[in-house]
Amino acid sequence: MTVVNRLAQFLDASPTPFHAVENMRAALLSAGFQELNEADAWDLKAAQRYFTTRNGASIVAWQMPADALAESGLRMVGAHTDSPCLKVKPKPELHQQGYWQLGVEVYGGVLLNPWFDRGLALAGRLTCLDEGGALCHHLIDFKRAIAVIPNLAIHLDREANSGRAINAQTMLPPILGQSDQALDFRALLREELARQGVVVSEVIDYELSFYDTQGAETVGLNNELFMSARLDNLLSCFMGLEALLNADAKTGMLLVCNDHEEVGSMSATGAQGPMLENVLMRMLPDAEQRICMLTRSMMISADNAHGIHPNFADRHDANHGPLLNAGPVIKLNANQRYASTDVTSAIFKLLARDAGVSVQEFVVRSDMACGSTIGPITSAELGVKTLDIGVPQFGMHSIRETAGVQDVEATVEVLTRFYQLDSLPA
Incomplete structure (x- = not known):
């Protein structure tokens, strides 16, 4: 089954965050991840894989590294399970x-x-x-x-x-x-x-x-486009999960998919809540070692980007209008609505170059307000270097959205390579 066919199945089976998390839970169990209850004491082992959920609508899955966590750091991908x-x-x-x-x-x-x-x-x-x-x-x-x-x-x-x-x-x-x-x-x-x-x-x-009730489908004369409900942001949840399951490495890897991003992320299950920090504290209880670990870690916040619409091209900065099927988009904003830096952008670009994947950049018009993601929230809460990226799409927040088939496959490949990085710059 192709990546896009798996994506269509996941989207059709995930009409709400509760269903999305349950489907991700089933995939993780099938891949050998161990489920942990937040109410229980945890005994985490090196090189083992775990996950936990909160309120049935947010999930964190991770692999403990084979080496000391404080020295190896974590390669983290974040997304959100809710949609308007x-x-x-x-x-x-x-x-x-x-x-x-x-x-x-x-x-x-x-x-x-x-x-x-x-x-x-x-x-x-x-x-x-x-x-x-x-x-x-x-x-x-x-x-x-x-x-x-x-x-x-x-x-x-x-x-x-x-x-x-x-x-x-x-x-x-x-x-x-x-x-x-x-x-x-x-x-x-x-x-x-x-x-x-x-x-x-x-x-x-x-x-x-x-x-x-209309299901996900490919459209276009060459089936190059993909349409579905909830691409923002179950597409990123799917790509992060695919990459986590595909990655063949002994590195510290983590995927977090939070609820409530579309309404500000301030909840027990949102990115501004304590769920991810709680998990990290249990992974590495010593505060000083945890700071060392976070300094050696990186978060990729994956949330879709605005592809340039041919009927409304004037709504984009002319030099920063991402095209569908032209590669994942690095999202930048001088006012920190996105958390990308030159360092995190460079890391992603090099990974994409090694994978033969083109990368695009999005900056909102200087006379328009900019949206945001869980990236700045997570970066501020944890102090971890962060990058905001996303697949370009049309119709964001519509009941039916459109993305590019090639972008899905390309982004999964780059995220997989990110998870497999031996080390990250401090």
């Missing part, structure tokens, strides 16, 4: 004009227009009482279109193509069907869970989001 979406509210039931609807909350910087007129499924995690009255958690995925957010016909809004403002409160509640009676949403969830083979006595709470 529409999340179901706690009391979502709406019954208007004979239609069942659900109230939704906008999560992250969603590009809202593409959510209209699409078949939407629902997935996430349920917290329930089992038949014995004990609290339990279950993933749920309807895997079929159960809802739609219909557009208003142009006949009723003649100015729609001139720019229709979208009211998230009134215009986004999806339609689930028709009935003369009100919807009991938790009963619906319990019934769907039973159809999936799990019986519970009550659904107490949930974290659910809608997603597009």
